[in-house]
Amino acid sequence: MVGFSVHMEANTTIDISSYHYFQIFISELTRLFGLNRLRVLDGLEPEESFTNKTIPLENCSAVKLKEIYSQGGASLTDTKGVFCAQISWHKNQGKDAHTFVKNMGYMQNKIIFIASAKAMMDKAFHRYFIHLCDWVTTTYSINYLCTYDLECDKLGYNTKLDIGAGLKNFYWLNIFGPPFIRILGKEKLSSSPVFEVRNVDKNHIRLLATPSFDMFKGLMRTELRSSVREHLGEAFFTKERPERPKVAKEGCILAIFGMMLRDHREFNDTSWHAENRPEFDFKEILKL
Numbered sequence: 001m002v003g004f005s006v007h008m009e010a011n012t013t014i015d016i017s018s019y020h021y022f023q024i025f026i027s028e029l030t031r032l033f034g035l036n037r038l039r040v041l042d043g044l045e046p047e048e049s050f051t052n053k054t055i056p057l058e059n060c061s062a063v064k065l066k067e068i069y070s071q072g073g074a075s076l077t078d079t080k081g082v083f084c085a086q087i088s089w090h091k092n093q094g095k096d097a098h099t100f101v102k103n104m105g106y107m108q109n110k111i112i113f114i115a116s117a118k119a120m121m122d123k124a125f126h127r128y129f130i131h132l133c134d135w136v137t138t139t140y141s142i143n144y145l146c147t148y149d150l151e152c153d154k155l156g157y158n159t160k161l162d163i164g165a166g167l168k169n170f171y172w173l174n175i176f177g178p179p180f181i182r183i184l185g186k187e188k189l190s191s192s193p194v195f196e197v198r199n200v201d202k203n204h205i206r207l208l209a210t211p212s213f214d215m216f217k218g219l220m221r222t223e224l225r226s227s228v229r230e231h232l233g234e235a236f237f238t239k240e241r242p243e244r245p246k247v248a249k250e251g252c253i254l255a256i257f258g259m260m261l262r263d264h265r266e267f268n269d270t271s272w273h274a275e276n277r278p279e280f281d282f283k284e285i286l287k288l
Contacts (some may be wrong), residue, residue: 003116003118004084005152006113008136009111010111011109011143012108012110013255013280014141015109015285019069022065025111025256028139029076032128033078038056038062038076039054039057040054040055041075041077042054042055044145053154054077069087072088072089073087074088081193082116083114083119085113090285092286115288117214126212126213130208135243138204142177143178147174148211149216162238166273166275170225174204175206177204179202184232189205190205193224209228235276238272243284251263
């Protein structure tokens with residue numbers, strides 16, 4: 001998605017598979033941006049498919065929206081090309097529960113909002129964006145929310161957010177829920193050397209690095225990150241993850257075996273995990 005560099009990702013372990021959670025998401029986006037600006041994808045698609053065929057939200061019946069969301073979530077786009085939004089959920093009924101739990105760092109239910117850096121320069125949009133982060137946090141009982149720069153942070157496979165392994169880094173906007181407040185400490189978070197510290201509610205603390213998104217760049221970003229990481233403690237941050245080994249393309253059976261072996265090794269490799277990691281409560285979405 002060219003030009004969409006502002007990426008907000010929120011993680012929760014509450015069960016948001018009920019259509020109600022999509023309804024209130026739509027309502028809040030409509031209140032902020034207007035119904036006529038929203039379109040919905042006919043099914044939950046990868047981020048690369050945000051430009052695929054969409055349906056004007058105002059022309060989409062509740063029955064259709066419910067059907068779309070029941071597939072695991074839904075994606076919304078903006079007719080002005082300013083933002084995209086996605087809400088997705090996982091639910092495991094006991095099959096392969098061990099794998100599910102171990103991967104919950106990046107398999108938690110997610111709310112994602114992606115916008116253009118240009119839009120963030122507009123004061124009203126900037127205000128709406130921060131409000132939306134706070135609203136998502138309280139509405140979906142978020143464990144962790146961050147807003148990072150897709151162009152600068154370049155979160156790919158080896159650097160993807162995996163909060164089960166610990167904090168990857170400190171970003172422009174960060175909201176810490178109960179699992180992180182327990183291990184980091186409320187006093188430590190509240191005294192962080194950032195532009196603004198705010199209690200979103202009694203269970204969540206927001207750290208805003210700089211007054212605006214575009215200020216969190218270059219030397220300022222490097223120095224602020226270093227200062228905050230030192231303040232919170234490096235033990236809470238992940239180490240650099242080993243490069244993903246390449247698998248030979250020749251030989252179909254050998255290639256498949258190679259990928260299986262690689263994935264198995266990666267799944268059990270915790271050498272890059274932070275020393276101090278949060279624990280999550282899975283009881284709502286993991287039924288054993």
